[in-house]
Amino acid sequence: MKLNHHSKSCQIIINKKITNFENQATQRTADTTPDSISSGEENLKTNYFIKKISSDCKLARELHEASLQSHWYIEQPKETVDKRLVKLKKQQKNQKVVVLDLDETLIYHKNDQTKIRPYCKQFLERLSKICTLVLFTAAKIEHATNMLKLIDPNKQYFKSVCTLDNMIGKVKDLRIFSTDLKDIVIVDNSPQNFIAQINNGLPILPFEGQNDDNQLEELLSYLEDLLLVEDVRVELAKTFKLQQFYKQLNGKQAINKLYI
Ligand SMILES: [Mg+2]
Numbered sequence: 001m002k003l004n005h006h007s008k009s010c011q012i013i014i015n016k017k018i019t020n021f022e023n024q025a026t027q028r029t030a031d032t033t034p035d036s037i038s039s040g041e042e043n044l045k046t047n048y049f050i051k052k053i054s055s056d057c058k059l060a061r062e063l064h065e066a067s068l069q070s071h072w073y074i075e076q077p078k079e080t081v082d083k084r085l086v087k088l089k090k091q092q093k094n095q096k097v098v099v100l101d102l103d104e105t106l107i108y109h110k111n112d113q114t115k116i117r118p119y120c121k122q123f124l125e126r127l128s129k130i131c132t133l134v135l136f137t138a139a140k141i142e143h144a145t146n147m148l149k150l151i152d153p154n155k156q157y158f159k160s161v162c163t164l165d166n167m168i169g170k171v172k173d174l175r176i177f178s179t180d181l182k183d184i185v186i187v188d189n190s191p192q193n194f195i196a197q198i199n200n201g202l203p204i205l206p207f208e209g210q211n212d213d214n215q216l217e218e219l220l221s222y223l224e225d226l227l228l229v230e231d232v233r234v235e236l237a238k239t240f241k242l243q244q245f246y247k248q249l250n251g252k253q254a255i256n257k258l259y260i
Contacts (some may be wrong), residue, residue: 003060013178016200052215053255056205059189061250063203064193067245067254070198076168081175084166088177095132097179099162099172101188104139104206106145106216108133116151117207119216124157131227136162136186138171138193172195182231187219198242199233202226221252 053059088097100106106124108115127133135158137144144163152158166176173196174184186194187202194201201220205215222239229235237243241258248254 002235003120004226009258036141037100052205053203053259057252059191059203059205062191062251063242064245064248064251064254065200066195066201067242069192070195070243071246073195075196076173080168081173084164084173084176085178086134086160086176088134088179090183092132095183096232097132097134097177097184098127098223098227099134099136099174099177099184099186101186101190101193102135102144102147103139104189104208105187105204108207108209109143109147111207113145114150115207117216118211118213119220120151123216123220124152127223128157130224132159133157134160134162134177136166138164138167138170138172138190140164143187147228173197174200182233185223185226185232185236197233201238201240201242202236203240203242 103109106117106120108117124133135144135148135152137147141161141163145162148155148158148161162172162176167173167177170192172186172188172193174181174186174194176197177184181197181200184200185202186197186200187204188194189204189206191198191201191203202219204219205213207213207215226232226235244258245251245254248257
């Protein structure tokens with residue numbers, strides 16, 4: 001599977017970008033063959049996602065730290081995990097589970113103002129049909145309840161909601177779901193949250209209210225493919241290589257070395 005395998009809707013956006021790029025490139029005119037367009041398109045597809053990650057130094061640094069921490073992470077005993085077990089409502093057999101972070105992943109909340117990330121509704125609507133969706137926030141239940149009124153007012157998307165009380169220390173340990181780890185993926189803008197199972201982690205750029213943000217649209221395309229594989233950890237490790245980040249001097253260097 002490619003790093004960024006686009007759905008049809010995303011393909012339209014990419015094609016538009018290619019068209020704009022070609023319009024601006026004065027040197028490329030009549031000699032542009034269909035072959036050269038398609039090879040350029042491949043590069044753009046891959047670079048599009050990578051460039052966004054590498055342009056966010058904070059996320060690169062956090063990924064590096066999380067990689068290091070995951071190597072030193074001491075797994076909590078089963079008894080501790082058992083105390084926080086979460087039963088997923090109506091989970092369909094063999095269906096994969098996607099655990100979504102709330103703040104800066106689906107919404108941006110500051111000074112009592114909340115902005116919902118662009119494409120959030122379509123993202124949740126589509127995903128809830130092809131997997132079991134769980135909301136997992138490091139915030140308190142009151143905050144989660146208030147935000148759910150905005151993003152899931154009819155309670156149709158999330159099968160379960162987890163909060164600070166379900167965390168083990170500062171970590172969202174996926175063992176609390178009793179789901180086979182090959183079937184569960186956690187999307188979070190803070191890599192620290194998934195150090196207990198770093199190969200189940202799918203990082204996303206933080207949302208801070210930008211109107212032109214399209215990370216959820218990008219992510220949906222990727223997830224649609226990821227949910228079809230046998231073991232998500234194998235695919236995520238291949239794509240994001242988070243386990244190897246710590247071997248580099250810092251996050252930026254890791255991205256340059258591992259992604260490009
Ligand atoms: Mg967050």
